[in-house]
Amino acid sequence: MKLKLNLFLALPALFLLFNLQANAFSTASQDSTVDNCIACHQDNDNMPDNYNPEDIHYKVGLSCFNCHGGNPKTEDEDAAMDPDKGFLGAPSKEEIPAFCGRCHSDFAFMQQYRSEVETDQESQYYTSQHGTLLKKGDTKVAVCSNCHTAHSIFSPNDPRSSVYPANLPETCNACHGDAEYMKDYSIPTNQYKLYKTSVHGIDLYEKHDMSAPVCNDCHGNHGARPPELNSIPRICGSCHVKNLNYFSSSPMGKEMEEEEIHTCETCHGYHDIQKASDDFIGTGEKSFCIECHDEGDEGYITAAFIKSRIDTLKLKYSTASDDMNNVIIKGMDDIDISFKLKEARQKLIETRTAIHSFDTSQVNTIASQGIKLSNEAIGMAQKEMDEYYNRRTGFIYSSIALLILGLALYLKIRTKNGKDKKA
Amino acid sequence: MKTLEDSKIFSWLHSRYDLSGILHLLYHKKVPVHKHTIWYYMGGVTLFLFLIQLLTGILLLMYYQPGENSSYESVRFIVNKVNFGWLIRNLHSWSANLMIFFAFVHMFSVFFTRAYEKPRELTWVTGVLLLVLAMVFGFSGYLLPWNELSFFATKVGTDIAGAVPVIGEGIRTVLRGGEDVTGATLSRFFGFHVAILPALFTIVLVVHLFLVQKVGMSEPDFFKKLPDEKKKFISFFPDFAIRDALLWLIVLYLLIFLALFFQWDLGIKADALSPAPTGIKPEWYFMFMFQSLKMLPPHLGFIEGEVFGVLFFGAAALAWMLIPFVKFNSKKYTKERIMLVLGTLVVLFIVSMTIIGYLL
Numbered sequence: 001m002k003l004k005l006n007l008f009l010a011l012p013a014l015f016l017l018f019n020l021q022a023n024a025f026s027t028a029s030q031d032s033t034v035d036n037c038i039a040c041h042q043d044n045d046n047m048p049d050n051y052n053p054e055d056i057h058y059k060v061g062l063s064c065f066n067c068h069g070g071n072p073k074t075e076d077e078d079a080a081m082d083p084d085k086g087f088l089g090a091p092s093k094e095e096i097p098a099f100c101g102r103c104h105s106d107f108a109f110m111q112q113y114r115s116e117v118e119t120d121q122e123s124q125y126y127t128s129q130h131g132t133l134l135k136k137g138d139t140k141v142a143v144c145s146n147c148h149t150a151h152s153i154f155s156p157n158d159p160r161s162s163v164y165p166a167n168l169p170e171t172c173n174a175c176h177g178d179a180e181y182m183k184d185y186s187i188p189t190n191q192y193k194l195y196k197t198s199v200h201g202i203d204l205y206e207k208h209d210m211s212a213p214v215c216n217d218c219h220g221n222h223g224a225r226p227p228e229l230n231s232i233p234r235i236c237g238s239c240h241v242k243n244l245n246y247f248s249s250s251p252m253g254k255e256m257e258e259e260e261i262h263t264c265e266t267c268h269g270y271h272d273i274q275k276a277s278d279d280f281i282g283t284g285e286k287s288f289c290i291e292c293h294d295e296g297d298e299g300y301i302t303a304a305f306i307k308s309r310i311d312t313l314k315l316k317y318s319t320a321s322d323d324m325n326n327v328i329i330k331g332m333d334d335i336d337i338s339f340k341l342k343e344a345r346q347k348l349i350e351t352r353t354a355i356h357s358f359d360t361s362q363v364n365t366i367a368s369q370g371i372k373l374s375n376e377a378i379g380m381a382q383k384e385m386d387e388y389y390n391r392r393t394g395f396i397y398s399s400i401a402l403l404i405l406g407l408a409l410y411l412k413i414r415t416k417n418g419k420d421k422k423a
Numbered sequence: 424m425k426t427l428e429d430s431k432i433f434s435w436l437h438s439r440y441d442l443s444g445i446l447h448l449l450y451h452k453k454v455p456v457h458k459h460t461i462w463y464y465m466g467g468v469t470l471f472l473f474l475i476q477l478l479t480g481i482l483l484l485m486y487y488q489p490g491e492n493s494s495y496e497s498v499r500f501i502v503n504k505v506n507f508g509w510l511i512r513n514l515h516s517w518s519a520n521l522m523i524f525f526a527f528v529h530m531f532s533v534f535f536t537r538a539y540e541k542p543r544e545l546t547w548v549t550g551v552l553l554l555v556l557a558m559v560f561g562f563s564g565y566l567l568p569w570n571e572l573s574f575f576a577t578k579v580g581t582d583i584a585g586a587v588p589v590i591g592e593g594i595r596t597v598l599r600g601g602e603d604v605t606g607a608t609l610s611r612f613f614g615f616h617v618a619i620l621p622a623l624f625t626i627v628l629v630v631h632l633f634l635v636q637k638v639g640m641s642e643p644d645f646f647k648k649l650p651d652e653k654k655k656f657i658s659f660f661p662d663f664a665i666r667d668a669l670l671w672l673i674v675l676y677l678l679i680f681l682a683l684f685f686q687w688d689l690g691i692k693a694d695a696l697s698p699a700p701t702g703i704k705p706e707w708y709f710m711f712m713f714q715s716l717k718m719l720p721p722h723l724g725f726i727e728g729e730v731f732g733v734l735f736f737g738a739a740a741l742a743w744m745l746i747p748f749v750k751f752n753s754k755k756y757t758k759e760r761i762m763l764v765l766g767t768l769v770v771l772f773i774v775s776m777t778i779i780g781y782l783l
Contacts, residue, residue, distance in 0.1 A: 331686055333503035391510075395683050402676045409669040416662060 035072045036080060037064035052152040054160070060113055067099070094134060096143040097125050124222035131223075140181070147171055147221075163221075166204060168214045169195055191215075194272035213239065233257070236264045246357035252299075253356075278314070281355055282307030305360045309367040310351055316374035317344050323381035332384040337377050344373035448636045452659035457646050462532035463663075464670050466635070469529050471671040472522035473628070475678065476560075479515040480617070487567070489613040491606035494569035495692040502689060513682035519561055521678065523708045526554045534746075534766050537759070538641035544747035546638065549631040551744040556624045561706050563616040569609060570690030575703045577612075578604045583716065586729045587737070605695070704780070711773045712736055714780035743769075 041047050041064075057066070065072045070087040071080050081087045091099040101122035103109050110117040121144075125131040130141040147163055154161035162171045173192035175181055182189050195201045195215075203212035218227065218235050227235050233253070237244025247253040247263070256263050267280050267288040279286040283295070283304050293299035324337045347370030354363045428434070428446070436442060454463060486505055488497040501508035530550060533539055539547035566577045581604065585595030600607030636659075646654065657663055705713045712732075719728035726734075751758040 335499075335503060391683060395679065398679060399676065402672055406669060406672045406676075409665055409672065413662075413665055413669065416665070 035063050036075055037068075037070065037072045040075070040077070040080075048151045050149055050152045054154070055151055056153050056155055056158075093139045093143055094137075096145055097122050097131065097134070100144045121222040124220075127225075128220070128223045129225040140184070142175060146175065163216075165210045165212070165214050166208075168216060169201075169204075172215045191271045198269075198271060198273045199275045200273060232265060233263045236268075242353045243356045246354055246362075250356065250358045252358045276352070278307070278310050278352070281310070299358075302358060302360055306355055306358075306363045309364055310348075310355075313344075313348055313351060313367045313370045313374065316371050316378070317341070317348055320344065320374045320377035320381065323378055323385075327381050327384045330385065330388045332388050334384070337380045337384070340373055340377040340380060344370050344377060347373060449660040450658065452636060452639045453656035454640050454659055454663045455642050455646050456655040456657055457643065459536065459643060462529075462536065463640060464667060465525055465529035465532055467667045468670060468674055469522055469525040470628075470632075471667075471674060472518045472525060473557075473624075475514060475518040475675075476522060477621075479511050479518065482511045483515055484617060489567070489610055491569065491609065494567060494609060495689075498568045499689055509686065510679075510682055513686050514678055516687045517678055517681045517685075519564065520707070521674070523554075523557050523561060526557055527708070530554055531766065531770060533641075535763070536641065536643050537762065539747040540641075541747075542638050543634070543641060546631060546634040547747050548744055549627050549634065551740075552627050553624065553631060555740065556620060556627065558708055560616065560620050560624070561708065563612040563620065565706055566604075566609060566612045567616060568689065569693045571693050571697070571700055572690055572703065574604060574693035574695070575699045576705050577608065578699075579703060579713075580705060580709070581608075583713075583729070583733060586727070586733045588730055588734070591733075603695070707777060707781075710780040711776035714776045714783075717780075 038047075063072065064070070068088050068090070069085075071082070071085060074080050079085075081089070083089070088099075105119050105122045107117070107119045110119055125144075126135065130143070133141045134143065149162055152160075152162075154164075156163045158164060159166065161167065169192055176187075177189050177192045179189045196205060200212045200214075203209040204214065216224065217239075219225065233244055233247055237247075243264075253263070255261075268274070268276065277286065280288050281303055283290055283300060284307075287303065287307075289299060289303035293303060320337075320341055324334050324341060327334045327337060347366055351363060351367045351370060354366050357363065428437070433442070454460070483501065486497055486501045486508065488494065498512065501512055503509075505511075533547065533550065562577075562580060566573045581595050581598045584598060585591045587594060596602070598608070598611070599605070600611045640659075704710065715736075716729055716732040719732050721728050723731045746762075751761065
């Protein structure tokens with residue numbers, strides 16, 4: 001408690017001291033504790049754009065000279081920024097990856113700050129589309145500072161960071177959404193707009209789900225590049241694991257991969273991925289199956305069968321849900337029915353996942369389990385409703401019994417009264 | 424007509440144990456018949472509802488498991504899984520409420536007909552005691568399902584008990600089994616509800632019934648003034664008893680109807696860490712006191728408003744119980760008027776405070 005109090009008193013004192021030092025720069029210039037880079041640049045109103053004193057480097061004790069070189073201890077401007085004495089100044093764009101890499105590629109150095117640290121960002125960068133083009137002399141491409149900023153860098157887990165999941169799409173979009181800037185590259189510039197309307201974008205922006213995939217989850221971050229066609233299932237499968245397993249083991253998955261036919265995106269799209277619909281499968285108007293398969297072929301028959309099983313399961317599940325709601329409305333016991341319905345719901349999800357096997361047998365097995373569970377739930381709901389009406393029937397019987405008994409007593413009283421009067 | 428004495432079983436018992444005392448208690452009593460005879464039945468209905476409580480309570484006891492992690496679950500099991508469990512639980516809850524209602528009706532009918540006067544002073548005292556015990560029964564039983572409302576109502580209720588000067592803190596700690604309402608309170612209330620209170624209630628009830636049978640029914644003033652030939656009586660047994668039985672049947676029918684069509688909620692399981700829900704209200708029979716305490720200002724002179732309220736209700740209950748022993752120096756006519764006004768004010772106070780409590 002005493003220590004806390006002392007710190008509490010010490011903080012304003014330190015703040016005061018810092019300001020005194022900055023203001024009295026000319027008189028205290030030889031003081032070894034003064035960072036003359038900041039003091040002088042602040043005095044001249046010449047601080048870098050977006051400078052943030054909360055920057056992660058500054059917070060761990062690194063200052064201007066740690067990146068830019070120079071001597072912060074002298075007030076002499078020429079001596080402080082003498083290239084002969086190690087002053088580097090602002091790096092050119094081509095130099096930036098190596099400039100940052102001096103520390104970030106040095107495992108021993110980085111370990112001083114974090115026990116678990118990656119030091120392959122620079123090497124990954126040069127394998128990326130950005131790095132490849134930079135090497136070719138294209139200075140429009142993104143380098144470290146374009147994504148991370150230069151002087152407002154925060155941990156990627158910090159909501160203030162430009163690469164925090166919720167901020168990353170906008171960071172990428174700063175260049176990729178600028179049609180004028182991107183005109184030399186012949187790639188679309190509407191990815192961000194599409195992403196915002198996608199199921200992932202809705203999860204991120206409307207449901208605030210920070211685990212929703214953003215640009216780097218599919219494209220990579222330091223090694224960012226457009227995914228190869230045959231790597232798409234594995235990229236999607238890094239989250240949708242079961243779908244990938246079914247798809248990879250399916251004959252259609254292998255054929256698609258071999259023939260380099262688009263895979264997940266064929267039905268689901270990419271930047272504007274929408275919530276999957278059961279109508280994607282089958283032989284209806286919205287089905288993707290009929291884009292390749294014609295009536296009568298094996299794929300067409302498979303699609304029709306799978307759709308029919310899903311529809312049957314959905315119908316049963318929906319009936320069971322309605323029945324359970326009636327049970328709830330009647331005030332009867334719905335606990336076991338709700339458990340049963342949760343299992344059926346799980347089977348419906350599993351069936352939708354098993355579609356990616358394009359195997360009628362696998363889909364049928366799981367769908368049949370779901371249908372069985374739904375039927376059991378319907379039976380249980382029926383039992384509860386029977387019980388509900390039985391109680392009313394019981395009430396009628398007990399009413400009759402009580403009425404007879406009551407009448408008997410009433411007659412007894414009347415008879416007795418009559419006898420008493422005669423007596 | 425065949426009477427009780429004609430039965431073989433009775434003769435067998437009578438020849439061995441001489442049951443003439445019991446017979447006398449049953450047969451000697453005559454019930455006056457007049458325009459207010461209906462009030463004589465209120466005590467019997469209350470007794471019948473107590474018997475229902477006893478029976479359904481024993482049945483519930485077979486499945487109920489007191490405990491923070493088992494009370495709510497066991498009541499839910501009773502209601503959902505046990506055959507006719509829903510019926511038994513609802514009968515128990517409805518019967519409890521009706522019992523207190525009829526006890527109030529019985530008490531005020533006795534008060535307004537001044538049936539508490541000599542020689543029935545102790546019948547009145549035991550009757551008031553029974554009502555207080557029934558209310559404590561209700562308070563302790565309310566917590567047993569361990570749902571959110573009952574949990575916080577018990578907190579508020581025991582806090583009010585804690586407002587009693589000097590001994591309040593001690594009473595609250597004893598009631599709660601500690602500083603706060605916890606599983607220890609639940610075990611304690613269960614103990615009160617199924618052991619201590621039934622024992623006390625049964626003792627007082629036996630005395631009350633004995634006194635009722637011993638002293639007989641009170642006759643209102645206008646009936647006393649009638650000439651003997653115009654006074655009409657029926658025998659307590661079997662005439663009055665048969666009528667009682669008919670009314671009990673009607674009440675039983677009402678109970679079953681309520682239990683089936685107006686089932687008691689189980690509520691949400693109590694969670695000590697969750698914030699208190701809005702609109703915590705005590706059982707209706709505590710509402711007039713609860714509302715009065717709420718409406719009192721924080722301070723009344725040198726005394727805190729809540730403390731004043733608790734002391735006032737304690738003193739009022741005691742005074743109410745001792746009413747038969749109050750003597751007035753003025754004429755009898757004045758005493759009748761005072762009692763009539765007092766009783767009317769008490770009824771108006773209870774009814775209006777209860778209504779305000781539910782409206783506000």
